[in-house]
Amino acid sequence: MIERKIKTLLLALFLPLAMQAQTVYTLAQCRALAQENNIQLRRGRLEIQSAQELKKEAWMKYFPTVTANGTYFIAPDHLLQEEVSLSTDAQHKLAGIITALGGNPAVLASLPTSYTLQAVKHGTLVSLMAMQPIYTGGRIVNANRLARVQTEVKELMLQQSADDVSRTTEMYYNQLLALYEQEKTLDAADQQLAAILKDATHAYEAGVVNKNDVLSVQLKQNDMAINRLKLQNGISLTKMVLAQYIGKAGENIDIDRTLTTQLPPPSELAVVHSSALEQRTEAHLLDKNIEANHLLTKMKRAEMLPTLAVGVAGMYQDLTNKGRFNAVGLATLSLPISNWWGNRALKRQRIAEQIAIDEKENSRQLLLIQMQSAYDNFETAYKQILLARKSIEQAAENLRLNRDYYEAGTGTMTHLLDAQTRDQQARNQYTEAVIAYLNSRTAYLIATGRGSQR
Template identity: 25%
Template sequence: MYRIVCFATALTIFSVGAAQASPLTLRDCLARAAAANTVLKVASHDEKIAAENIAIAESGYLPRVDFQAGYVAQQEPQSVKIGPTAIPTQETNFGFANLSIYETLYDFGRTASRREQAFLAREAILHGYRGQEQDVFLQVVQAYYGILEGQKFLFTAEEEVKQTTDHQRMAQTLYEQGVVTRNDLLQAQVKLANSKQRRLAAANNLENGWLYLNFLTGQPAGYRDELQEPVAREEAAELDMMMEIALRKRPEIAALKKFVQADEAAVKESKSNYYPELFAKLALDYAQNDKVQEQTIMSATIGFKINLFDGLATTSRQRQALKVKTREEERLRSLTANIRLELQTALNDLKVAGERIAVTEKAIQQSEENLRINNDRYLEKVGTATEVIDAQTLLTQTRTEYSSAVFDYQVAAARVKRSIGEL
């Protein structure tokens, strides 16, 4: 009696816990992917790298401080010849040191252009990261609904195994009674074997689906949970309206626009290389030399420097910057066209999937009734085993097509959201 009470208590606790446990939603999976997906973790480092480029560019506003020191050993010291006499002007071996502070006063916008490029490149990388995140989210959606679809396929396959098992038993009984030929029994046995193979394939596909979803969301390979079924279908807006949303919200477009702006800054930087650079320099030089009165010399310099000829490298860099800018502008136009095509395709698939759902819903009822009629005809010995098997196959196919249509609709809806950057 004590064991029975303990078992009942444990069963009650388990039932309450199961009732309170909520299914794993698609939003849960997306949140896990955003936090733990390995592809996004790698991509997140790009923004940190780009941020360092900003610091590198801003270093041009700060002074440069250099220090060097060493020891020189000479075969003979440098001397001054006065008549027949050579008077040394330095020691044979000596130490030296130099400390200099160099500050660019004005470079015609070169440093400012580099800083602007770095800022824009970082913003472009941030938008690019969000684009990668949207791609990963779409993969999660496909994997999530792929599992739900796989569960339906497995259920359908198990139902077919039950039906073919019942038919095989029926054929066995009728064969033993001498009512049907051995051919009917063999057909039923082969059909049952095929149904079991389909069930194994469906179970394997479902297992692979879970492995893929766990990989995308950073979960252990053996993690399993109950997934939430899709609730309602969504109505899509018109193409032109959604395209306007895509142009505003699609992160890849924002990233390319930032790259184009960065290329414009690069063009300005390349032009500044034709102009001089104004600078100021403070220096402290020490050279060990007991032949002179001052071994340490302090100096201050204000001057300018300009390159007169560098083998046309500056001209080539300017042309290169212009061509890179033109390329990015073409990429932006191409991306806009591709997004429109992507959106149109997703909307078409969404519409067709909705129509497929409406058609296959009614077809399932018709297929179930068809199987019932053929089973009754077979029992009354006015139908054939082939008709029963065909009816079973038709029902399985119809259920499979319905499940595919339902989840194709959900994936197409996610693709529409991905196309406009709202997934």
């Protein structure tokens, strides 16, 4: 007895602290956290940044290409060497020139008739060149357009991933919510069994029934206790999964346990599927796929066209210990002659473009089927809620009648316990129907391009 009081006291002391440390999240908060912390979405954001950098890189192709080169060299021997010999005729002519200038031609006899000219043993070469493309067959323009399309594709894929993360978050959230509702139903069932056990015990003590009725209720309570243990384990595990998914792994989280009663019929959310198709991320991706392939076809065609560029180059050279600067204008024209008969990439790309066009129509039809399937599931879930509500009313009335019959001595404990089980099952079925409704509603909203509006 003393030990039980100590446990009760400790529970009273530490339970408020545990509850205080627990953070309660709504569905909207869970979605926001999942969007912020999901690794797939973070990678998608980085891919968008990478695509934007590629877009900037493609834009720079409009500007001149500037290159600078600098070279200094030194050789073990002169690069230019030339042997020069004076012929007899040259010597006579040179003597005549010296005589005409008033000199003595005899001086030539003391000079060698062969010479070695040497030059350029080390030197410096520096150049700066800028080339501006004038005509490239559309490669630069289409490359920039393709970079823009690739960025838009990454953004659409990020939105697609965001919808998937939002839907998965809600599934985990609703799964935990369903377990909490089952716990509430179990609490109500425990109270019902406690009342039935009390009545059975009084009837047994009065000699109206035998002890078998009391034992039947106690066995039922044991089964309920086992189910509660399993349910608590399921709650604990589901909380861990949800916490990990929203980036709160290891934290003691909880959710808003209110099961919504706002369950409008699917007709209020229905839209014309052919119109909603234009809002689907997948439909936009199909359009972008065609646009990208069309641009790639133009770029492949541009590889068969000439390119023209003009530019200017400044050069400085110092080969003879005397620097010199010069500037020249440049113009280049390139003709890809071998591409005219050997390049098959253009034909392959035209085929890829046609495949993208054919795939679009087929995929749009599949998206329409998906929308209809999502709506059918949504409508089925709503009808299951209506049936579950009737089942709860019928099961409650059946339980009331069987309890009255048992107390009047005209019913059996077996029938009463069966009625109690059916009442519990009816309540759990209603919870499952509501959760299925919520999940199917989100699936339908996403399927019709409206995201998870809830």
